[in-house]
Amino acid sequence: MVLCALSSTVLFVLVSLGISALSPQAAAQTLAVRLVAGGFDFPVQVVSAPGGSRLFVPQQTGQIRIIQDATSGTVLPAPFLDLSGELSLDFFQEDERGLLSLVFPADYATSGFFYVLIATTIANPPDVDGRIEVRRYQVSADPNVANPVSKTVILSVAHPPRVETGALEYYHNGGMLAFGPNGKLWLSIGDGAGWFGNDPNNCAQNAASPLGKLLRIDLALLPMSTVVAPFGNPCPILPSQTAVTIWATGLRNPWRLSFDRQTGDLYIGDVGQDATEEIDVVGAADLSGSGPNFGWRAWEGSSTNSAVCPGDALCTNPGAVTPPVYEYGHTVELCAGSVTGGFVYRGSNPMLQGQYLFADFCDGSLRSFVWDGGGGITGSVNDLKSQLDPLGQIQLPVSFGEDANGEVYIVDLGFGAGAGEVFQIPVPEPSASLAGLTALATLGALLKFRSRRRLAEGMERRRRTRPL
Ligand SMILES: [Ca+2]
Ligand SMILES: [Ca+2]
Numbered sequence: 523m524v525l526c527a528l529s530s531t532v533l534f535v536l537v538s539l540g541i542s543a544l545s546p547q548a549a550a551q552t553l554a555v556r557l558v559a560g561g562f563d564f565p566v567q568v569v570s571a572p573g574g575s576r577l578f579v580p581q582q583t584g585q586i587r588i589i590q591d592a593t594s595g596t597v598l599p600a601p602f603l604d605l606s607g608e609l610s611l612d613f614f615q616e617d618e619r620g621l622l623s624l625v626f627p628a629d630y631a632t633s634g635f636f637y638v639l640i641a642t643t644i645a646n647p648p649d650v651d652g653r654i655e656v657r658r659y660q661v662s663a664d665p666n667v668a669n670p671v672s673k674t675v676i677l678s679v680a681h682p683p684r685v686e687t688g689a690l691e692y693y694h695n696g697g698m699l700a701f702g703p704n705g706k707l708w709l710s711i712g713d714g715a716g717w718f719g720n721d722p723n724n725c726a727q728n729a730a731s732p733l734g735k736l737l738r739i740d741l742a743l744l745p746m747s748t749v750v751a752p753f754g755n756p757c758p759i760l761p762s763q764t765a766v767t768i769w770a771t772g773l774r775n776p777w778r779l780s781f782d783r784q785t786g787d788l789y790i791g792d793v794g795q796d797a798t799e800e801i802d803v804v805g806a807a808d809l810s811g812s813g814p815n816f817g818w819r820a821w822e823g824s825s826t827n828s829a830v831c832p833g834d835a836l837c838t839n840p841g842a843v844t845p846p847v848y849e850y851g852h853t854v855e856l857c858a859g860s861v862t863g864g865f866v867y868r869g870s871n872p873m874l875q876g877q878y879l880f881a882d883f884c885d886g887s888l889r890s891f892v893w894d895g896g897g898g899i900t901g902s903v904n905d906l907k908s909q910l911d912p913l914g915q916i917q918l919p920v921s922f923g924e925d926a927n928g929e930v931y932i933v934d935l936g937f938g939a940g941a942g943e944v945f946q947i948p949v950p951e952p953s954a955s956l957a958g959l960t961a962l963a964t965l966g967a968l969l970k971f972r973s974r975r976r977l978a979e980g981m982e983r984r985r986r987t988r989p990l
Pocket of ligand 1: 792800816817818821823
């Protein structure tokens with residue numbers, strides 16, 4: 523009588539809450555996201571400064587917008603910083619460059635410094651070679667306006683374009699900045715491949731090149747001059763110095779990564795080629811020293827890449843490679859997958875507590891799992907689309923974000939300028955009892971949700987086949 527036992531369990535949970543399945547209290551505990559603010563031009567992140575209530579929204583076009591607070595959703599009219607005049611982007615070529623990431627250090631309140639990552643050709647002076655820069659800026663006397671003159675380029679990496687379709691192609695920039703343990707600044711850089719991918723120069727396995735890597739910067743050791751990986755090599759070489767370390771190799775396009783704010787564990791979403799999307803995890807205890815080889819280009823997920831295997835020596839050496847803890851295949855027609863790495867949820871909603879949230883930019887899915895502390899996940903992956911986004915408002919989930927309190931947001935890139943949106947995962951009603959919420963979380967874990975919604979925006983599919 524397993525079925526009866528299960529039904530009794532559900533009934534017990536409901537009775538213990540003192541509610542029926544349709545009661546207002548239960549309905550109030552929905553996971554459905556709340557629109558905080560819209561109208562953004564290609565937003566790529568939502569970021570907070572430590573201790574503050576403002577939300578900063580970097581847009582791919584170069585402006586950083588400010589949401590005054592999550593409750594009001596008021597977007598300030600003037601940008602915090604505007605780098606659009608320095609960026610040269612071509613959205614008709616599905617440009618993946620631009621302002622891609624923003625991060626505030628723990629001492630922002632006293633130092634006023636913050637960091638951005640841009641991928642661009644430089645408009646003035648013009649160059650056509652492409653580069654990725656990590657820059658430091660400082661806020662002005664007005665807390666809502668940064669000082670553009672404070673610009674300091676701390677790292678500049680040549681990111682040569684490919685010519686594969688007759689046009690210059692600037693794909694696979696990576697593009698995430700995050701502070702990790704001990705105040706080190708981490709950043710991801712993609713392999714720099716063009717339209718056809720497959721890392722034609724195998725830069726991701728070139729140990730001296732920052733392409734296809736995860737880098738760690740010790741800001742205290744930064745030299746007075748910019749650390750430069752110069753042009754002239756299809757896999758630009760990072761000079762030997764102490765401030766910038768190439769930490770992990772073998773990544774393809776690590777668009778988004780995060781550190782669990784409770785444990786310090788590192789989660790990387792690495793966008794795959796033709797078959798597999800993957801999420802790699804490194805425990806906090808393993809973040810010192812040198813990092814893993816995540817396998818690209820010989821390995822896509824836990825399988826060898828037929829485009830370069832068996833010729834590539836790494837194809838026959840799986841022991842040298844750290845496979846993902848979770849991977850999924852491309853199944854949606856006309857729509858290659860593109861994983862968007864998220865966060866381990868540490869917000870105030872117990873229904874998602876401790877789950878790693880992630881998305882797919884291409885099919886709009888929203889899912890979660892719990893890392894098992896080793897090479898896999900505990901139980902199965904949860905499909906959260908119908909719970910988090912029952913109205914189908916999030917078409918292009920490009921990023922997740924956390925505010926200063928750990929509440930989690932989802933950024934929808936939007937189909938075109940002005941269509942970008944920021945959503946918040948709901949914070950529970952203060953009146954709800956913790957016991958009741960815990961019981962609801964148990965109930966939620968018993969339920970399976972699936973979403974097979976297909977997006978109808980056929981004109982946009984072409985763009986969506988290109989991972990950012
Ligand atoms: Ca891999
Ligand atoms: Ca939307």
